[in-house]
Amino acid sequence: MSDPRDLAPADPAVISQLLDGRWRDVREQARELASDPRFAVGTSELGESVETQRERILERLHVLAAAGYSRLGFPTRYGGRNDVGGSVTGFEMLALGDLSLLVKSGVQWGLFGGAILHLGRDHHHERYLRDIIELRLLGCFAMTESGHGSDVANLRTTATFDPVTDEFVVRTPDTSARKEFIGNAARDGHAAVVFAQLITRGETQGVHAFVVPIRTDDGAPAPGVTIGDCGLKGGLNGVDNGRLSFDDVRIPRASLLNRYGDVAADGTYSTPIENKTARFFTMLGTLVQGRISVAAGAGSATKVALTIAVRYAEQRRQFEHPDGGEIVILDYLAHQRRLLPVLAKTYAVHFAQLELVAGLHETTPDLDEPIGERPVEHPDRRELESRAAGLKAIATWHATSTIQACREACGGAGYLAENRLPALKADTDVFTTFEGDNTVLLQLLAKELLTGYRDHVGELDLLGTARFVGEQVVETVVERAGGHRLLQRLRDAAPTAGEDGRVTDHDWQIEMFEFREKHLLDTLARRLRRAIDAEARSGRELPSEDPFAVLNAAQDHLLAAARAHIDSVLLAAFVHGIESLQPGPEHDLLVALCDLFALSTIEAERGWFQEHGRLTAARSKSVIAEVNALCELIRPHARTLVDAFAVPEASVTTAMLDTQAG
């Protein structure tokens, strides 16, 4: 409250340009498309039946295809634009509108098309890509099974090679192996990329992907294919999720997407990556765009919700002001506390996402290059994948909690469908689950941070991680995780606005983030090592010799380490994002917002910081006070900060804002 600083009015257009980043042209095109009445997110559609929603979304998908939206992420020779970063950016922009359309397009072009693009070879591209881009062939991505969602390596559908007919036989052994929650399956898909255990010559070669027709030309299920409907969902009801079972469905040998593993006519298996685990993760890694896209979509939905809630909070008045009139609700500290720290974090996530998309673009091979001439994997790819896993988890949880806060901040009006927040809530809810359960993803990130080498351990195989870490020199492992490097860059870049020793001192904030990340990783590695040592000495100090128990006891520590790492990534990206701004009101406003992100993060973790001797009681209290002061400082600029998201008006036009105007 007693902060003497004040911020000059900033120009949202300047900030908007910064947020738009490298693919600004894609964003501008998307904003134009959003004003097309065919994409209006209007009240006339509210309450329509699931069938009507599905029909409408399919129609709009065709409009998107006709507008060329689907071309960005595919090779030029099939009508594509060979622009992976542009493709993810386009997806992000689409998420400012109807999220069923977003997910339907993601299934069709990102997952189905992407699997054929990245796991197939030229003859698959030749056969399918043009039809996929132009929507003559709709398809599914059939990975998840009823019994295996997170644990993909152990899914149970089989594809057994029969050399007599030169075919694979696809089989669902029982209900738990049924493909579950498969978009495009219940109604529209005619083919599916099916993930199954490849068996040839009596040997299982692990999970591979196969193109399987699931419907005949007249739309009936293909022979041997049973199709179920997942029915009504918590949201995204324009997407036809279904269930697929295969009763010895025969497909030609060429249906195997064989970039990373192939079967000869005689049944001989061959692969460019001998290690089975490494092969599996390389294959999955080519699909990382899906996770990055979900995080991008979550970010957009968060921006729409915040734009609506901040506008409402600036219009809505409640309770009398002593000086007369009624108090604008955004003037209440509690309301600022609800909306402004999450607004700051939304900026941080956005900047981190910009870097991630650029990283994806740089590490994805040139799509116009023939498959045979591409390297198996870009050297920076694995760091990108674990970063994507962590950011997906944090961005989608942030969306869930922020949209919830926005709904509550708009009171009863926020509960009416005409004001959009209920659909934003309902549609994004599953983002924390699909493309990888968030808890599982954070574990994946933590293990990558610990080991630096994934080849030595199975994904999510905690025991392997522990044993591996036990063999490492702990400090080296932590160095390798990149924490120091990242934060050193940040320290070099961050200008310190506050006076020395204040909690707004950037060096101090960075040290806090760095300490937390390093300490959590360091102690985690030591703890696992001790556990392994103790196990080796026959269980002394341990309640049991069950290695699962040992690892499981450290699960909360593992998750905390992953969160701390992503917090550092966010802070670094935020500071880095601001760097390119000229001095001026926009720069000053974003520095204050970055302070709010940093300090509200430290505030949330102040229990931990005090436990670890990094925050005195007095300083901890001053962090809280400074968060309040920053809320007050930034409050007059809240509208500028949401306007800078440049969400198309069609997406934020709601009844409560219309009637409340003035």
Added chain:
Amino acid sequence: MSDPRDLAPADPAVISQLLDGRWRDVREQARELASDPRFAVGTSELGESVETQRERILERLHVLAAAGYSRLGFPTRYGGRNDVGGSVTGFEMLALGDLSLLVKSGVQWGLFGGAILHLGRDHHHERYLRDIIELRLLGCFAMTESGHGSDVANLRTTATFDPVTDEFVVRTPDTSARKEFIGNAARDGHAAVVFAQLITRGETQGVHAFVVPIRTDDGAPAPGVTIGDCGLKGGLNGVDNGRLSFDDVRIPRASLLNRYGDVAADGTYSTPIENKTARFFTMLGTLVQGRISVAAGAGSATKVALTIAVRYAEQRRQFEHPDGGEIVILDYLAHQRRLLPVLAKTYAVHFAQLELVAGLHETTPDLDEPIGERPVEHPDRRELESRAAGLKAIATWHATSTIQACREACGGAGYLAENRLPALKADTDVFTTFEGDNTVLLQLLAKELLTGYRDHVGELDLLGTARFVGEQVVETVVERAGGHRLLQRLRDAAPTAGEDGRVTDHDWQIEMFEFREKHLLDTLARRLRRAIDAEARSGRELPSEDPFAVLNAAQDHLLAAARAHIDSVLLAAFVHGIESLQPGPEHDLLVALCDLFALSTIEAERGWFQEHGRLTAARSKSVIAEVNALCELIRPHARTLVDAFAVPEASVTTAMLDTQAG
């Protein structure tokens, strides 16, 4: 992990009897009714149109009325049972099923019927209650306006007395005074209790309630009444929320519900409570049952979600166990952390709710006594009202976050409507808003704790509170808040299971809760006093002389104080609830669960406790370790603890549990 304790198997029926409490017979009847197929929460209804949902809910409302459900809370002479506590308990049980039916019944009998019961006189009862109970008259509770939700005192609909015709003229001056989000208005209601500023002889006497016909016998809007439809909502779509505007609608003088204020034929106003503010709050206070009922409903929905999620977590397996087979997901520490502390808090909220309902029952006048012979207000009523406000806020936020956690804990399956969690999420979302916005309610509680006298200050008038507190002796004020008394009773009652000095020592836990509550209140009172003093000395130490700014700066402190108080209430109620159990496995299990509640609360507040010198770094870490140990200790009994809720099977039968069985 290293805790040597172990718990013997407990009998869920024994715990269930404890949880059922005083109105066990009402609960048992409700469980029987729940098995009636007409109340099945089945998948066949999923995806139906809003109109179909509204129709179905109205049909079921008639079934409820025929079953006598509506009788509990009304006087015997109109066919009621004169059992207020039983009535709230019945509402709580109904919330285990379809929440639209719950809310529709709450509008009809709790709000519409309740307003006539508590604000009207015998002639109103005579005229309306039988028809309301037996559903011959459906009605609305028209309080909220588009422009005024929380700030009821300033709503703008007027009812002006015209002595010439002996009528009130009800008028909606503009759109912002339109009655908004009114249940039963869009489709079924024929009358409404309308809250309006009573004007007679040119003077405004404050908000009063009037019975206004809104539809004619053929269902058309009554002359001068405009009815709108709120349309699709985030949930509760079986309830027909609408908007009401009145264009000089004339109603007889007898339509004024005149228990607390009356107008004679000549326009003279009279009242048993001269102070306008006190009168307003006494009137509102008679309606406290609504808040208690919403909290009860939130508790039931939380129990349904937890029952589903715990059952799923005991069936679902994912990732291989080193000893073979796959790991049951509830064996993961992270999964226990997600579900067990919120399960413990659900018990705490339940026990607090039992006490609150008993308090409501005791402080509500005998409904069979003639109005004229009743006291204006029970002396314990105000403490009950502020307790109800706080508990409503905490119980409904707890429901929102717990149901969200349950959805995520069930992964993609949790997102399918057939598994019930999406509807539980969607339907309960608005509970944090209606019957009082939670943030506003916590402020109300905090101010009651500070002042002890509400007559001196307007509800939610922060400035009045501050000035008033400035005149008080701070320590006395804190004493009066009841913190000490409450916790002393608790200390006397709580057996200490852990060894001295351990974090499981109950005395220590209680001291921690007590210190937090007392310190927050104490410092808040001092802070407000200092602010007022400073203001009096012309603004020194303050950034401005704006008294709103002074109070607003303390808003987070105010909310923290209210939360701390409710935490103490929850702990006291939990301990008190266990007291009546005989020694045995059930007792031991609930003591462990109470420890988990206490320690996970302290863990969540450990930043604050360290800031205030009440927790060393080492002890703070040991709190975290003990929460983990308690999760491991309680995990084998999780199913017992949810089974003890005795949720009817019809409410938790879901597809994912069927197919996952075994």
